[in-house]
Amino acid sequence: MQDRIKYWKGIEELENAPEFEKHAHNEFPEFLPVNELEGGESSNGKTRRRDFLKLLGFSMAAVSLASCEAPVRKAIPYLNKPVDVEPGVANWYASTFYLNGDYNSILVKTREGRPIKIEPNPSSGLTPLGTSPKAQGSLMGLYDNNRLRFPLIAGKEAKWEDVDKQIKSRLANVSGKVAFVSSTIISPSTKRLIDEFGSRFGNFEHVTYDANSASALLQANGGVIPGYDFSKANIIVGINADFLGTWVAPVPFAKQYIQTRKVDADNPSMSRHYQFETMLSLTGSNADVRVPIKPSEEAAFVTALHNAVTGQGASSGSAADAKVMAAVVKDLQANRGKALVVCGSNDPGIQAMVKAINTALGAEGTTIDTAAPYFVKQGNDAAMIRLIEEMNAGSVGAVFFFNANPAYNHPLAARVVSGLKKVGLKVSFADRVEETAKFADFVTPDHHYLESWNDFEPKRGYISLSQPVISPIFTTRQMQDSLLVWSDQQTNFYEYMRNNWRSVASGDFNKFWEKAVHDGVLENGTSMLQVSTSTATASTSVRKIQPAGVEAVLYEKVSIGTGEMINNPWLQELPDPVSKATWGNYVAVPRLMAEEMQVVQGDVLKVTFANNESIELPALIQPGQANGTVAIAMGYGRDLEAMPVANGLGANAYPIATVADNAVLYTSGVKLEKTNATSPIAQTQTHHTIMDRIVVQENTLAKYKENPKEVTKYIRLATHEGPAKPATISLWDDYEYKNHHWGMVIDLNSCIGCGSCTMSCNVENNIPVVGKAEVLNRREMHWMRIDRYYSAKEHEEKDYAEMEHPADNPSVIFQPMLCQHCNHAPCETVCPVAATMHSSEGINQMVYNRCVGTRYCANNCPYKVRRFNWFAYANNDKFGFNETMNNDLGKMVLNPDVTVRTRGVMEKCSFCVQRVQLGKLEAKRENRRPQDGDIVTACAQSCPTEAIVFGDMKNPESRISKILARQQGERAFHVLEELNTQPNVTYLTKIRNLA
């Protein structure tokens, strides 16, 4: 008998835990939780008679009052209308988002002068397709009510003139070293400006450090990050490098990576991806072969690989399975010049060996573009550690912090704090009073990036610009302008940057400049950024990580990163791609360890670090986590007034990172103790359970090559005329589509699960953030979710002995799930008030103003994609963290073309009908049919791997029609086809290139 693949969404489903059972059967609560938020006695969900009468009386009174007189509403036009702004028409500006390596060339959509959406910039060569979820969410940072509105002197509100006067006079008398501490700066003009600013001082140093450092990688590669090109690699080996999620430049990497993984029957070839890692990362989830290894085994593994590939030394002693190792080595050697090994370790010795492996494989010049390295990480651990010691020694006279928060995110945070007390002048450019700014004499808040001019060079020869898309909301000032003022220059940064650009301009400068600002990118091969390169080669001697009882790793979450945007409610509620947890961090423990410790999900563990500090966090049982290890995300544990959204969430796990030999290691041994407390983790993974039906399909490349028609299982109904397609047997008449027939194809092979689509959908469609408590109640509102299924082969009982527990190293498959816009929609037939209906263009319409909230439609939806507004999330103090709807500044981000839904109505994916309507209108105004690609949904537009294709299935020339024609009967399938819902969303079977 063939092994069957069993899919499950979480340990609780795999083991059928009672909690899971309860929720699965109680998916649709009977009662309306009217008083739930008050937490009073009536929180059992029953409304008492008196309360009911009170409510009834009140609503009667309210209705009659409301009907008396309509409120007078004002129409306030501009006093002097700007030429470019037409009310009701969106303007688009090219700009750039860059944060700690996450680089995106973007277009910013503005309405009436306020930015409301971020989209990828198709002119960019690096990131023409999608964005990262962080880039999408960064919009909220602009409208964050907790940003500083003015500069501070010693924590008190001050005027810019006073700040400038005092800083200038104190800089004139500064004694000792002047240090400028920043995270990586990829702006050529800013770098030049900082150098010029420092040249006035006798002793100046610009120290760059990254909260999640790539120092060792830089050291091994002469100060730059090698120009990896995953699109040229047949064999990819990743070692603790989450290059699709957080490592170096995830968005460009994802675009390259996926190019080799799109398959059809004419071109059935794809790269093979091996991943060796401790925790199950987004990248590991996409790997064809994944092997869990402990941090202490990493060095031995890399050494073994190095020796096997280069043929030097003994190739034994690797922790990894000898069979897998042999397969990796065989594949690498067979693909010289078409193989790439990347490693996320911060040990220079390991990185030197990885470089040697790549050299031996002939990767340089092929899968590594030596002419165009990346600049997105430049942090130098040693320099920062030296500066901290100098501060403590009292030899630093002045220090500036720009996008740097070492008092929080440096392993020597305590030394930073003690050192800061000995520095004469401390200036922070932070946008709020965070951990480091607390100790600053002056806080001179920088603009948000959407309010600033800047330039960027993430990769040699790829330059981009950012331009202000809104005038500054608060009286902040761009850091660069502050430096110019303090160095008594009469110019502003805009002029400074323009002057700097004259060196690369050709022809008339104004024309050149206008084109560059318009396009947002300059990619003619010119390079402006000067980075400090060193020619010293690192030795391949490896630092030994001592195996510990429990080895902990510190990692970046895809949505939260190193914690700069922690106060962003959108990003907080975006489920982690793998664990599907929202709102907070946790200790990811492997199943075996949990069993040994008798820990169940949600039990609070006390984690004691090497420095004897300890934190308490709930445990999350993470399938695929290497045994004997735990993983905790960075960025959490903030307790600041200026971060109300993040306050009280999780704990600070930075103490895991340790300093050894002037380098930061993001792993160390910890002690775990069970406490008696429990703390639930708001995970969305099992919220919409599939009850063992077939919803995802996958197969192997070998099978696909053999016969592409057999990789997908199609369900056929038995009739007296033999097996028939479910769609051929129907009660209803089919719709006739004359004009358009909108549809979507989602390629499960291309989806890496990053969550950009979810984020983009949230921003586009005014989807409320409901908070941790409501997520725990399974009431998150995301229209688009990414279902992550773990899977393992089910063995027959007789090979029980060889059977590996399915949760130890499962395969992972991601499936974006949204309203399927069924042609025979089960929801449409049960609505008593016809609030959900089918359009003549194939869209399943949801009419909020008609909905009375019976929730029959949600009960009848087999895809579980309908979301009910249990509460009013707008203008409701209890949901204050839902900043987009609860304060005047936050509301500026709302899309004015989409209704903000009220309490008691159902909502769901609309196929971005506002975009469909606008696209059609634009075509009509220009007397033409809409072109394929004119109308794109938000999810499809922001997908970095083009996994989602949206279009008109009536147009035979459209991409979607061509894909469907190509894949019909091969990889194309409808989810739950047997129900004959005839969805307009089609999925393509995932193909794995197993070794």
Next chain:
Amino acid sequence: MISCILKTQSKILYTFLLALVVSFGAFAQEASEQAEIAQKGVTPGATEGAEVSTGDPAVISAGEALFKNNCAVCHSAGGDVIVGPGLQGVTDKRSESWLISWIKNSQALIQSGDADAVAVYNEYNKQAMPSFAFSDDEVKSILAYIESGQGVVSAPSEGVPGATAGENVGTDAIGAVGGYLDIVLVVLIIVLIVLVVTLLLIASLMKNYLNQNRKLNEYDAEIVNQRFDFSKIYKSKAVRTLVVLIFVVVLLDLTIDKVMGVGIQQGYAPKQPIAFSHKLHAGEHQINCNYCHTTVYESKSASIPSANICMNCHSQIKTESAEIQKIYRAIERNEPIQWVRIHNLPDLAYFNHSQHTQVGGVECQTCHGPIEEMDVVYQYSPLTMGWCIDCHRETPLNTEGNGYYDNLVELHEASSKGAFTVSSNGGTECSKCHY
């Protein structure tokens, strides 16, 4: 016997009354229909001035557009003075080359000492005419338009752009019919009252006469001195039920009417912070709507003009007016003018002006009513969903020359004989307006 006479008499009276009421009702209806037709005629949606063709119509229409966007603010194409002189016949008075140099830069011409130029300048209070960067051809097209006489309106006070004089008869007709009706009504009422009084008098006279002068038998006396017993009616079950029923129905009807009317602001005409008159601007001066509502063909909102648009003209014109001083004050204080919004659609409905004006070719007045006659703007249409849907069901799509609809029109004609309306293209589906 007599009772018989009496009875017949009252019968005649009733019949007469009934006939009167019916005929009056019918007449009133007819009159109001007439009025309605007249009113509809005023909506200048589909009207364009009759083409008096001298010269190339393309040139003239180009000139018309230029004239309306640039000149019409200060000049009429007829003979009347707005700010500058009316331009009817200007091409006969002045040479073309003189006009071209005047339009391009009048101040230069005045300074050069041209006698005509100086005379005109002095005649119109030394009000300088702004310079226009037109090409010679553009000026010629404007002159061709003026010469064609298309812009001439018979009387300046009636005034929609493009409305022909004849339509205004409609307006007058309403007035005439209305006045006539009033008189007929009054006369009728007087006649009726006189009639009733006379009849009552006769009845009472006859009764007195009968009672006093004739000896009546018991039976006749009872008839003559009939007393109506009201309590019988009051006590009757049928009547009571009927009254209660009528009461309930009326109450229900009133409630439903009122409830359905909640939020409908038809006729809403709030006082605005500045007494701006559309009648003056759009009516008398025939300024194109698009001149101030700049985005009406491009955007979802038509946009309320910003103060700088007002200043295009009012930096020169009527600078002393108290209302216009308010604009100056707003600009000085850097505070935008807070107009009261008249047309309030609920947030759940999406409406796009350009869809209707640019694509659909709908005239502003179709929804906004005779805006060019409104001193104070009021909400002309109910703006209810029923009103939207009715129009979408009935209005044929403006498909001509629009490549978007090419195939759709053919498909529609193949399958249906009816007009290709907005609704037959899916224009009444929920998500066309609600999302």
